[in-house]
Amino acid sequence: MHLSDFQDGLAAALQPSPDNAVPTPAWLTALLAQPGFAVYRNTVLAACIDTLQANYPTVCSLVGADWFRAAAGVFAHAHPPADGRLMDYGAGFAGFLQGFGPAAALPYLPAVAQLDRCWTESHLAADAPALDATWLGSQPPGTLAQQHLRPHPAARWAWCDDHPAYALWQRHRDQWPMDADLLWTGDGGLLTRPDSAVVWCALPHAGIAFMDACAQGLPLEAAATEALVAEPATDIAALLMLLLDAGALTEAAADAAAPAPCSKETR
Structure with missing residues (x-):
């Protein structure tokens, strides 16, 4: 037996939900029969649950640790990690919550989970210089409309039509009180x-459309048009300054892949 075969078999057996469709070799069957092996498998499951709790702190805060850890255990059984580095684990947790029966009474929870995921992605993203207001002032007016900007590699943006997901997320992250003045309307956020350090701010629907357009490689004039279609009364200059002040934009590079928005799952 090759060492790699042993390592692959042991790793598969330690997963919270091992793939029983794959034939188990005799040596692994004997190992699995040992009473102590369950301890190691439970340790892996506990690590997955702990990681999900760390990666989705706002969701955990909203539902409580017991509820969260029970849900995380169900997710971990169905979606074991594919990488030993667990910092990025749980990418599909927001989608899981959308179909998770006990979460049906909390319809805003998947959108809040997506914002927690946005934080993780932003934290792990590549570094890059961000444009600021001085860049805007240095551009010749006649060429500004055709400039191509791209979202910063760490930029993530999300919109929720039906629930104030960003407001809920922000109040928990910033430890603000959950006052009765929270308007129960759709909103968006930028991270x-x-x-x-990861930073965040509220982003109007026009800003979501603008960032989507930049991610698609459209020039500023077309991105501004998309923003105005989303919200006709938008002050484009003020919106652009908001994005530049947040460090959400960088100059386009021919070989640079734009970050994917976090907005698609939560609309």
């Missing part, structure tokens, strides 16, 4: 990391 990015122009320096060493």
Whole structure:
């Protein structure tokens, strides 16, 4: 037996939900029969649950640790990690919550989970220089409309039509009180990391459309048009300044892949 065969078999057996469709070799069957092996498998499951709780702190805060850990256990059994580095684990958790029966009474929860995921993606994204207001002032007026900007690699943006997901998320992240003045309307948020720490701010629907357009490679004039279609009364100059101040934009590079927005699952 090759060492790699042993390692692959042991790793598969330690998964929270091992694939029983794959024939188990005799040596692994004997190992699985050992009473102590369940301890190791349970340790892996506990690590997955702990990681999900760390990666989705706002969701955990909203539902409580017991509810969250029970849901995380169901997710971990169905979606074991594919990488030993668990910092990125749980990418599909928001989608899982959409179909998770006990979460049906909390319809805003998947959108809040997606914002937690946005934070993780922003934290792990590549570094890049972010444009600021000085860039805008240095552009010749006649060429500005055709400039191509791209979202910063760490920029993530999300919109929820029916629930104030960003407001709920922000109040928990910033430890603000859950006052009765929270308007129960759809909203959006922007997360990015122009320096060493992830930062966030509210983003109007026009800003979501603008960032989507930039991610698609459209020039500024076309991106502004998309923003105005989303919200006709938008002040484009003020919106562009908001994005530049947040460090959400960078200059387009021919070989750079734009980050995918987090907005698609939560609309």
